Amino acid sequence: MGPRAVSVAACGVLGVLLLAGCGGEGGLKSAGPTSPAVGPVRLWPDLPPATDPPIDYGESDTERVPGIAVADNDVRSVDAVAVVRAEVRARPDTYSGPDGMYEETARAITACDTAPAACPVMRPYYRDLTGNGRDELIVGIRMPEQQVGVRVYLAENGGLTRIMSTVDQVISVELAGRDLVMRVASAGIPGYEYRTAWSWDEQQHSMLPTRDEIVRVKPSGVPVPRLVSPSATVSPPLPAEAP
Structure with missing residues (x-):
């Protein structure tokens, strides 16, 4: 028997072994029929395009904070209370919109130095949300009606x-990568909550609500963490994220 005949015979034996292995334990098994893929279907294709732009909710509004200097563009060098107080002083009578503030909250912010226990500005956090390699300053402010x-x-x-x-x-505020995720109590839908992911948008030069969803939640019995006022103007960095 020549070398070519031996090679063909060996390949045949190997093929029989492979076929036999597929039918044994641990072999390949069918997952059953697969549903056909269905693409998006446009409804009412004859609808005319909108002539008026959508209502502006102010998500893309940005504002320069007056009177605050940042050394080396390092947000850790500024006082979070001083930042919010500067905004209150610039617009003392604004009660709605992105600058809106309850009157009692504005008074408490002004008195943070003399009454720190009642200061509504909570401990600041820092995270690079824009991808520029530097941290941004994240501030929470307690207001009436939770x-x-x-x-x-x-x-x-x-x-x-x-x-x-x-x-x-707000139920909670979380950081996920470069997104800031807010869990908000739903109005009129018991057992559900809103979750909104705010992400940096380079074109608008602001954080935008890029993902918004209503999620069903199960009672866990775990109390919501208590919101506290800052004991210092600069907080330690966040711990490393769990995978």
Whole structure:
């Protein structure tokens, strides 16, 4: 028997062994029929395009914080209470919109130095949300009716620019990568909550609510962490994220 015949015979034996292995324990098994892929279907294709732009909710509004200098564009060098107080002083009578503040909250912020226990500005956090290699300043402000104001500030050109401001009945605020995720109590839908992911948008130069969803939740019996006022103006960095 020549070398070619031996090679063919060996390949045949190997093929029989492989076929036999597929039918034994640990072999390949069918997952059953697969549903056909269905693409998106456009409804009412004859609808005319909108002639008026959508309502502006102010998500893309940015504001330069007056009177705040940032050394080396390092947000850790500024006092979070001083930043919020500067905004209150610039617009003392504004009660709605991104600059909106309850009157009693504004008074308490002004008195943070003399009454620190009642200061509504909570401990600041820091995270690079814009991807520029530097941390941004994240500030929470306690307000009446269990509402919390969340503001984010970007250090640029030696000053601060507020790139996000929102107020809601917050369950929790979380950082996921470069996103800031807010869990908010739903109104009129027991057992559900809103989750909004705010992300940096380079074109708008601000944080935008890029993902918004209503999620069903199960009671866990775990109490919501108590919101506290800051004991210091600069907080330690966040621990490393769990995978």
